[in-house]
Amino acid sequence: xxLIALDxxxxxxxVEQFVEVSxxxxxxxxxxxxxxxxxxxxxxxxxxxxxxxxxxxxxDAVINPDDVRTSQELNGISLGIVQGVFGxxxxxxxxxxxxxxxxxxxxxxxxxxxxxxxxxxxxxMHEAYKKVQFNDYGFGCFISGPSKTADxxxxxxxxxxxxxxxxxxxx
Amino acid sequence: MxxxxxxxxxxxxxxxxxxxxxHDETLWQTRTKRDRQAALIPEWEQLRELASKIKMxxxxxxxxYLEQFxxxxxxxxxxxxxxxxxxxxxxxVLQILQQHEASKLVKSKSMLTEECNLNxxxxxxxxxxxxxxxxxxxxxxxDIPPSHIVMxxxxxxxxxVGKLFEEKLQTEKGNADPTYLxxxxxxxxxxxxxxxxxxxxxxxxxxxxxxxxVVCTNEANADMGTSSAKVHIVSMGIEKVIPSHDALSxxxxxxxxxxxxxxxxxxxxxxxxxxxxxxxxxxxxxxxRSDNLADKxxxxxxxxxxxxxxxxxxxxxxxxxxYSYSYFIPGPIGINLGMLKxxxxxxxxxxxxxxxxxxxxxxxxxxxxxxxxYKWRQGLNAIGKANRTKKVMSDGMRMMFQQSxxxxxxxxxxxxxxxxxxxxxxxxxNKWGIGREVPQFAKQSFTSWWKKEVQKR
Numbered sequence: 001x002x003l004i005a006l007d008x009x010x011x012x013x014x015v016e017q018f019v020e021v022s023x024x025x026x027x028x029x030x031x032x033x034x035x036x037x038x039x040x041x042x043x044x045x046x047x048x049x050x051x052x053x054x055x056x057x058x059x060d061a062v063i064n065p066d067d068v069r070t071s072q073e074l075n076g077i078s079l080g081i082v083q084g085v086f087g088x089x090x091x092x093x094x095x096x097x098x099x100x101x102x103x104x105x106x107x108x109x110x111x112x113x114x115x116x117x118x119x120x121x122x123x124x125m126h127e128a129y130k131k132v133q134f135n136d137y138g139f140g141c142f143i144s145g146p147s148k149t150a151d152x153x154x155x156x157x158x159x160x161x162x163x164x165x166x167x168x169x170x171x
Numbered sequence: 172m173x174x175x176x177x178x179x180x181x182x183x184x185x186x187x188x189x190x191x192x193x194h195d196e197t198l199w200q201t202r203t204k205r206d207r208q209a210a211l212i213p214e215w216e217q218l219r220e221l222a223s224k225i226k227m228x229x230x231x232x233x234x235x236y237l238e239q240f241x242x243x244x245x246x247x248x249x250x251x252x253x254x255x256x257x258x259x260x261x262x263x264v265l266q267i268l269q270q271h272e273a274s275k276l277v278k279s280k281s282m283l284t285e286e287c288n289l290n291x292x293x294x295x296x297x298x299x300x301x302x303x304x305x306x307x308x309x310x311x312x313x314d315i316p317p318s319h320i321v322m323x324x325x326x327x328x329x330x331x332v333g334k335l336f337e338e339k340l341q342t343e344k345g346n347a348d349p350t351y352l353x354x355x356x357x358x359x360x361x362x363x364x365x366x367x368x369x370x371x372x373x374x375x376x377x378x379x380x381x382x383x384x385v386v387c388t389n390e391a392n393a394d395m396g397t398s399s400a401k402v403h404i405v406s407m408g409i410e411k412v413i414p415s416h417d418a419l420s421x422x423x424x425x426x427x428x429x430x431x432x433x434x435x436x437x438x439x440x441x442x443x444x445x446x447x448x449x450x451x452x453x454x455x456x457x458x459x460r461s462d463n464l465a466d467k468x469x470x471x472x473x474x475x476x477x478x479x480x481x482x483x484x485x486x487x488x489x490x491x492x493x494y495s496y497s498y499f500i501p502g503p504i505g506i507n508l509g510m511l512k513x514x515x516x517x518x519x520x521x522x523x524x525x526x527x528x529x530x531x532x533x534x535x536x537x538x539x540x541x542x543x544x545y546k547w548r549q550g551l552n553a554i555g556k557a558n559r560t561k562k563v564m565s566d567g568m569r570m571m572f573q574q575s576x577x578x579x580x581x582x583x584x585x586x587x588x589x590x591x592x593x594x595x596x597x598x599x600x601n602k603w604g605i606g607r608e609v610p611q612f613a614k615q616s617f618t619s620w621w622k623k624e625v626q627k628r
Contacts, residue, residue, distance in 0.1 A: 008214055071398055129419060134383075136444075146437065149389060151309065151324050151353075152309075160392070
């Protein structure tokens with residue numbers, strides 16, 4: 001196997017780059033300010049959200065997705081709030097390893113909030129894959145912005161089958 | 172039946188001037204977006220080189236990596252099937268569906284299942300196949316094939332989609348707004364996703380070390396399908412296996428940037444284990460690929476990661492559309508794949524190339540697409556498919572250039588061409604005369620001028 005010894009891209013300010021590229025892919029990324037309440041921030045980002053779902057400790061939500069019997073029951077979730085592992089500055093990807101009973105939560109929610117630690121940003125995908133690990137669910141996904149398509153005349157439409165909007169909160 | 176040649180099919184495409192221009196410009200825009208993304212990565216060319224080397228290494232050690240992949244996948248709880256051809260692949264899919272008494276299959280986009288003609292096969296067996304990628308679904312409802320491997324419905328106008336959805340999805344009359352139409356399909360397919368028990372995807376990569384299958388989409392259709400259904404069938408060409416996540420990091424940096432000019436697809440999903448209480452079936456398909464391994468002139472096609480960049484940049488593809496090619500994959504890579512599949516059947520696609528080599532310079536894995544097309548052309552005579560007119564002309568030219576007497580006589584006679592009537596010069600046999608003017612021959616040849624003016628001094 002050829003040796004992968006690249007001087008790959010890195011950024012002087014990973015947070016700034018991550019926020020910028022997240023916006024360019026139709027998503028959003030915000031940094032939780034010192035002393036700011038995360039639940040207040042989420043409500044201010046999605047004031048009209050209906051039924052919310054989260055199993056992240058300390059996060060307000062209507063249902064705990066681990067309590068559903070089938071993935072179908074998650075249909076109609078307006079806002080899913082999930083824990084991500086780390087973000088990638090070069091392309092706005094967040095590595096999400098399944099940590100809810102039904103992985104459909106990541107895709108079926110109308111809007112998705114992904115939480116990551118501020119210091120969990122890497123520069124590029126080479127560094128990212130060194131950190132990729134699976135758990136017993138055996139599923140993980142890099143998510144970069146919302147679901148989108150341009151299949152009709154190359155006109156960009158956000159919200160194809162998955163989330164219509166994604167916000168990554170760095171805290 | 173004789174297949175329509177590229178040139179005639181292209182003529183049909185070009186007869187709708189407005190659509191043809193739109194097609195050309197839109198694909199060029201995608202190429203431009205790709206350039207912008209590439210320019211943001213200083214190590215871009217190194218990445219291409221590395222990607223090419225990793226693919227060459229993997230396909231030349233495929234026995235080892237396939238075995239490693241299959242072992243790892245099975246250890247993860249997946250079931251691995253081996254299919255030597257399309258028929259075996261299709262039979263395996265049907266068998267899995269029957270085991271689960273499934274009459275429906277929700278599918279995400281897969282060029283391999285197109286290659287295997289899976290959908291018609293399953294329809295015949297009474298299985299309702301639902302394509303879930305928006306473009307593929309539009310085409311399925313229209314009952315026509317894709318015209319591009321990444322943007323399958325690129326040749327369809329929004330008004331036509333609007334009309335189609337009016338009929339099939341009962342959308343508002345006359346509403347051709349892409350957002351409106353996309354959302355209508357979202358709602359319609361949501362029900363299909365929720366009701367299906369078996370979902371199918373292709374594979375962008377299979378990782379030998381860890382046994383996971385990687386699928387890249389923007390729409391989340393692969394994930395909506397596989398997270399709703401408990402049974403997931405993956406259809407994967409054997410050349411999709413790569414050694415490790417380290418290797419994958421090179422390819423994911425190249426794939427979306429090359430394909431659509433995005434820094435990443437929205438979703439890069441890694442399926443390592445079956446869902447709890449579910450099943451993960453991985454079908455490894457050969458269907459001629461191992462024969463291609465032995466063909467040293469054309470082995471490089473096996474490096475292809477199906478990004479479509481060669482189509483977006485190709486001056487011929489952009490101006491002739493996907494349907495002008497007789498193989499189901501169009502553009503430079505399609506010309507080559509068609510020749511590998513059945514040269515006598517697909518050789519006419521070889522004319523759809525100006526040998527500008529733009530495809531070579533954008534291909535993220537450095538497939539030598541243009542060189543291969545050139546090589547195929549050199550071999551046309553050997554398979555009895557060389558153009559007869561061109562053969563006669565080459566023979567004539569060889570005779571002329573080998574005998575100086577004939578050559579000088581021809582040069583002397585050439586100015587007579589200037590006096591010939593247009594109807595004779597631009598006759599049917601002169602294909603070069605279509606859209607081109609023959610230059611005027613000089614009254615005096617260079618040799619006679621040299622002898623008269625220079626040597627005399």
